[in-house]
Amino acid sequence: MSNINQPIAWKHLRYVLILFSPLWIGSAILFAVAGLGYSMISRDYWSASQPMVLRDEATGAVDRLGRFASQTELKAAQETILEMARNLEVVTAALKQIGSPTGKSSTNWPTAATVASTAKRLVNVRAPRGGEFGGSDMFYLQVEQDSPERALKFCEALFDSLTQQMRQVRQVRADSLIAELTHAKALAQERLKTAADSMREIEVKFGSDLGELRNLTETINGEGANRRAVEDTIKELQIAELELEKLHSLKVFLTRGLSDPNHLLVSGADLLTRQPSLQRLKDGLIDAQLSRSKLSGNMRPDHPKIKTAEIAELAIIQAIKEEIGSVLQSMEPVLKIETERVERLTAKQDNLEGRLGRLADIRTKYSRYASEVKHRTTLLEQAERSLTDAEASRSAAVSTNLVAKLGPVTVSENPNGPSAKILAFGGGAAGMIVGLGMVFLVAPGPQQPSFGRRWSDRMRNGRSTDQPVSTDDANVATSSPSSVVDRRSGGAAKPPGVNFNPPPRGYEGDSIRPGGDRRSRS
Numbered sequence: 175m176s177n178i179n180q181p182i183a184w185k186h187l188r189y190v191l192i193l194f195s196p197l198w199i200g201s202a203i204l205f206a207v208a209g210l211g212y213s214m215i216s217r218d219y220w221s222a223s224q225p226m227v228l229r230d231e232a233t234g235a236v237d238r239l240g241r242f243a244s245q246t247e248l249k250a251a252q253e254t255i256l257e258m259a260r261n262l263e264v265v266t267a268a269l270k271q272i273g274s275p276t277g278k279s280s281t282n283w284p285t286a287a288t289v290a291s292t293a294k295r296l297v298n299v300r301a302p303r304g305g306e307f308g309g310s311d312m313f314y315l316q317v318e319q320d321s322p323e324r325a326l327k328f329c330e331a332l333f334d335s336l337t338q339q340m341r342q343v344r345q346v347r348a349d350s351l352i353a354e355l356t357h358a359k360a361l362a363q364e365r366l367k368t369a370a371d372s373m374r375e376i377e378v379k380f381g382s383d384l385g386e387l388r389n390l391t392e393t394i395n396g397e398g399a400n401r402r403a404v405e406d407t408i409k410e411l412q413i414a415e416l417e418l419e420k421l422h423s424l425k426v427f428l429t430r431g432l433s434d435p436n437h438l439l440v441s442g443a444d445l446l447t448r449q450p451s452l453q454r455l456k457d458g459l460i461d462a463q464l465s466r467s468k469l470s471g472n473m474r475p476d477h478p479k480i481k482t483a484e485i486a487e488l489a490i491i492q493a494i495k496e497e498i499g500s501v502l503q504s505m506e507p508v509l510k511i512e513t514e515r516v517e518r519l520t521a522k523q524d525n526l527e528g529r530l531g532r533l534a535d536i537r538t539k540y541s542r543y544a545s546e547v548k549h550r551t552t553l554l555e556q557a558e559r560s561l562t563d564a565e566a567s568r569s570a571a572v573s574t575n576l577v578a579k580l581g582p583v584t585v586s587e588n589p590n591g592p593s594a595k596i597l598a599f600g601g602g603a604a605g606m607i608v609g610l611g612m613v614f615l616v617a618p619g620p621q622q623p624s625f626g627r628r629w630s631d632r633m634r635n636g637r638s639t640d641q642p643v644s645t646d647d648a649n650v651a652t653s654s655p656s657s658v659v660d661r662r663s664g665g666a667a668k669p670p671g672v673n674f675n676p677p678p679r680g681y682e683g684d685s686i687r688p689g690g691d692r693r694s695r696s
Contacts, residue, residue, distance in 0.1 A: 190617045198609030202602045209601025210594060218589035219296070219318040222325035224333050225580040227311050228252060231344075231567055242311075249308025255340075255577065256299040256307075259315060259332065264339050265293045268331040275320060297332065312580060322585045329583045337575045344576075348568030355561040362557050366550035373543040376536060404526040411519035418512040425505055428498045435459065435494045455494045462487040 191198075228251055230242045242248040258264060269284040269292065284292075296318040301307050317332055319325035466483035473480050592600070 190613065194613040194617060198606055198613050201609030201612070202606035205605025205608065206598050206602030209597040209599075209604075212601075213592075213594035213597040217320050219320055220322045220325045220586050220589055221316060221318045222322075222329040222583050222585045223317075224315040224329050224583050226313055226315055226333075226577050227580050228255065228313065228577055229311070231570075231576065245308045248311065249306070252299070252301070252307040252313055255313075255336070258339055258343070259299050259336050260293045260297050261339065262289050262293060264332065264335045265289050265297060267335040267338070268328060271331040271335070272324065272327045275324065318590060326583050326585050329585075333577075333579070337577055340576060341571050341574075344571035345568055348564050348571055351564040352561065352568060355557055355564055359554065359557040359561055362550060362554040366547065366554055369543055369546040369550055373540065373547055376540050376543065380533065380536065401530065404523065404530065407519055407523045407526060411516065411523060414512060414516045414519055418509070418516050421505065421509050421512055425502065425509065428502055428505075432495055432498045432502070435491045435498075455490060455497055459487065459490045459494060462490050 228248070230247070230251075242251065266284060266289050269289065274280055274283045298316045300314050300316055302310055302312055302314065307313070315329065315333055315336070317325060317329045319328050462483065466480065466487055469477070469480045469483050
């Protein structure tokens, strides 16, 4: 077993490199020539980049001054611009604008293959400093062409075509939104009209109580007119009923006083307030009775003064009866009026309470219609606002761009990719590596029995003396050992008993020669 820690056989390495030098040198030259040839037949491309900035649509986002609401929206917008820049229609329009590279006008320019190849390999939209989209509002439109002038023209033409395509996309999107929002507006108007018609029927039916109905359905401070009218009617009815009750009591009282005038003397002052004449007669009767009582205490009943007092008292009583009769006759119209007033107020109260009951019954339905009308009105306003924004966006899409230039187009001074020298040098280095790999793949190791053979011997499957000999030649060689010639000894005959096999590796005194022979230093 060989020792893995033994030193590297530098002599063997040098020998192998020298022995197989045609292989690895030829490989290096071949690859260098291939790289140089590729640089000669390949086309050089110059790059041109246009710095740009993107903003959001101002419609509906004026408070943000055209900035995107989030980084995700900005990233999505920039990726959309990348896809639009590589759109075949955009690239085709730009190529038609700059014309063919040969300068000749052609109806077939550009071909579909040219457009597809240009869009895939020569057009790109990138973020600044190799970052990702969404990190900055600024980004670059980068193109490549076979000359600096053509790269500059193509970049400008592609930018114009890109902005034109973006305006068309915005216009198409706005048209689609306008159609959709117009339909939504018409639907909102139709539903609003249906709800408003149902609400109008109720309002026409309860026109006189519309304020009270709205007061019941809306949150308004204070009471409604009907409610206040009911309360006022109730108060007025109470007063009328009290007045009527007083009149009836007065009538009963006067009717009894007609048969017994002395009954008036026990009445309260409030009953005769409305009859001042009776009140005075009552007071006169009391005075006459008091005067007669005083005279009766001092005089006999047949005394003329007492008789005079009695006659005066009787006269007052007769006057009271006559007055009571007149008052009773005059009270009939008043009683009738007060009775009709009470009835009228009672009917008014019943009417108002009935109206309030009907309003209470219809309040839920009317409130639902009112809420629906309010909601439909809000939806209609939103649809009209959105439709106005879409129309404004469509109008702005024709004349404004969301992408703006931040400076002139920058063209690279040198073509992209490695130069011819670098390609040749790289090809040669690659060929040398490949050749050395092949050398060490086929070269024998220092411990293999084929060590020391020429590389041409491997191609011919060994030397001619290594080929098997026939039986006759073997007998001749056995019978005449002196005829065996050793080539390594310069053609001298091999003496019998002398072994010309090479000594094992490591034998001191041996040296390796380019020819592959082992010679003894002695």
